[in-house]
Amino acid sequence: MSAAFDTHTEGTVAVSTGEARDFFALLKPRVMSLVILTALTGMATAPGSVHPVLAAAALLAIAVGAGASGCLNMWYDADIDALMSRTAKRPIPSGRILRSEALAFGLTLSVGAVLVLGLVANMLAAGLLAFTIFFYAVVYSMWLKRSTPQNIVIGGAAGAFPPMIGEAVVTGHLGWHSLVLFAIIFLWTPPHFWALALVKSGDYARAGIPMMPNVAGPAATRRQIVLYSLLMAPVAVLPALMGFGGLIYLVASVTTGLAMIVLAFRVWRRTEGEPAVKAAYSLFGFSIFYLFLLFAVLLAENGLGLMVSLPKVFG
Structure with a gap:
């Protein structure tokens, strides 16, 4: 994979010029807002209840996990983002954030989000969040996106998992409620x-x-x-x-x-x-x-x- 956005001359060290808002942009906040809504809906429609404090902590972990997967996606896609008018101004191709910084940021957030969700909820919810991050960052970004026109169809599953994670937070298992919500998002994506x-x-x-x-x-x-x-x-x-x-x-x-x-x-x-x-x-x-x-x-x-x-x- 190219390191084109971390280049520096001999004897110098590349330094990021990014601000806090640039790191926040790496999290794809608009996508993250949709994840928060769908995960919260998965919690609300699940049979059962969970303490509000634990629910808030779980939702925050899910949001951070979603942002982490977006960050890893931008890290890997920096080369093609630079070629498209819609994405050329993102923090990495525009040179405000180093590619290596984005990778470290995304991995740190990923691990932290999964660990927190496991502590405040349960292992099923944490495992689903980990799989969602892996699916979006590796299966979709590294494989499907550049290899098949069905990239959006199959990769759309990543965006459809949050309601399932939300239900798992409340019940510790999966039921028809979240599977139907998954299907709605999955069919909406293409x-x-x-x-x-x-x-x-x-x-x-x-x-x-x-x-x-x-x-x-x-x-x-x-x-x-x-x-x-x-x-x-x-x-x-x-x-x-x-x-x-x-x-x-x-x-x-x-x-x-x-x-x-x-x-x-x-x-x-x-x-x-x-x-x-x-x-x-x-x-x-x-x-x-x-x-x-x-x-x-x-x-x-x-x-x-x-x-x-x-x-x-x-x-």
Whole structure:
């Protein structure tokens, strides 16, 4: 692996110019905020309860673990990040943080987060967090991302694990609640990222990343976006049918799921020029709102007592 971002002349020592905000940027705070929400929802929907102090400590450990995996991802991807306009200003390719510093920072946070979660929760939760960090940093970043157009599909599992970790914190085991939440995030990931990839395919081509539009072509990518959206929307309704989502969630999941499908078909139909770019950006932006809304409603219903119960269909 290249050490291009740690180069220095003979007799000198490379020194980082990064500030605290640069190290915080290594943690991918926007991704970390989604992990906090989904993990907290996993805790809230789990059957059982945990002391609030332990829950807060566990959530902090999960957040730090997520940030650590993002940091390790930026450490490994510094070479290709420098080639893409979307990522060139990140702390490592811009030269504010040394690659070696990012590696040490990420590893330290990883070990600390797993140890803390094991102490305040249980070994299953800690083991799942460790596996999530490994999966994102090694399986996805080092292998899948640069080798297969299915990188987002398989690698999406890393972002889907937090609800399972949250349930494990509360119960010490895994159940259908968190598995359904895992499935929602897993099926959401391809249409979310492929919508952006349609617009940024030139960036990915320069970096040599085999994203779906660059390998299978834009038309095939659009069809896949529609397919995954059609699969995701009914799965997202399952929490209401299984009894851990209420009337508010049912309405939110059905209406926004239909909106996701409409936007996906719009991406499929608009294939050229500015309309195609706008359609892809619209789906990408709405998909973020969609996932945040679903988990925020579930959290409000289960954590804030806003549940309006529905007859349980199964589960």
